Amino acid sequence: MYHHVRVPVEDCDLLRFLWWPGEDTALEPAEYQMVMHPLGVKSSGNCVNHALRHTAEEHGHKYCNEASEAIMKNFYADNLLKAHDDEEHLKMMMVDMTSLCADGGWCLNQWTSSNRGLLSVISESE
Template identity: 40%
Template sequence: MATISMNIPFKHRPPNLPDNRQMLDRRLYLLGKRLTRDPDLKKKYVTEIHKLLADRHTELVPEEDLCRADGCVWYLPHHPVFNPKKPDKCRIIFDCTARANGTLLNDQIHQGPDLTNKLIGVLLHFRQEAVTFTADIKGMFHQVVVNPADRDALRFLWWKNDDPYNVPLEYRMTVHLFGGVWSQSCANYAVHRTVEDNASEYSNSARQTIKRNFYVNDCLKSVASVDEAIYLVHEAWRYKIPPCMKLKDYCSVEGFTSTSGCRIAEMLSILYLRMSGPLMFRQLTM
């Protein structure tokens, strides 16, 4: 599978970031107290940290870079977040909005162009044909690698042997972050650029699907026949469409293919029951 690597689009190079290690030490201390009080949460948190390491989404800071003091180092606090629909799954969020010495990381980085398809357009295309299917890109932001020169701006601390009573070690993320103001633009650009660079390898239908039928990491696609849908899905799996991404969880109202056994697609807070029925929206509560 192809991999794409991109810089963090800092507004200034070098970015001249202040030392925020003291703020991070305080946040890590509070996280340690919380995990110590809640062994079940600690177990889930440790599992996610180990997963980041196993997937090579994070790495130990090389010894020669530990004392780096050139304005390119920033430490990210992190905390757990839970989805009410998946109470047993813990997601680690790195806080790109944490402020230290009047500075926060997201303010130092360009947001980038809005390359996300308009939701209304994706929904209208989804309603055009009789057969529909959906899919999403697994860990979209984490599939775009950060170039090594910028990784020290994504440092974080974690304890040796997962024990809050031990001295913390310094890690740095190797991929773009959920919560980074720049990440969505970079991920969308990665998808479109890799398709353009390898256009001869994919059918026109596949290219149009990527350009028109994705809303961030969610694909909502309709085609005229079951055979066409099966062909497109098989092409996606065989040729890794998009080529730098891993697709997962195909689901169809026709039931022709499904990795999860699901027959009702619930995505983007839209409950879609049948093509003959109306679109019904569920209001989000913040």
């Protein structure tokens, strides 16, 4: 998820790191800059959540309101936590949330649920 959000060009210099070719520290290190947000940097979670919320704001009008609302309010880090009593309603939301996120370049996957019927709408690869 973090590697889906680009670092603005003017900020890439702040995410600089050194790499020793062949892990030989006797050599001069090569210097690199991150162009995508890395996992583990304090600001990355906030930047990724901002980009995900922007996706919901930009594309949410095409889907049910609850899909964009869930994306806006039910993500913690890179996990979506959502519950509902109606299985058919949740199936519709899963399809809408997946499509909404795809519109913004995101791929929702690694679904889990105690309800086998709910998981039937998700391909095994996801």
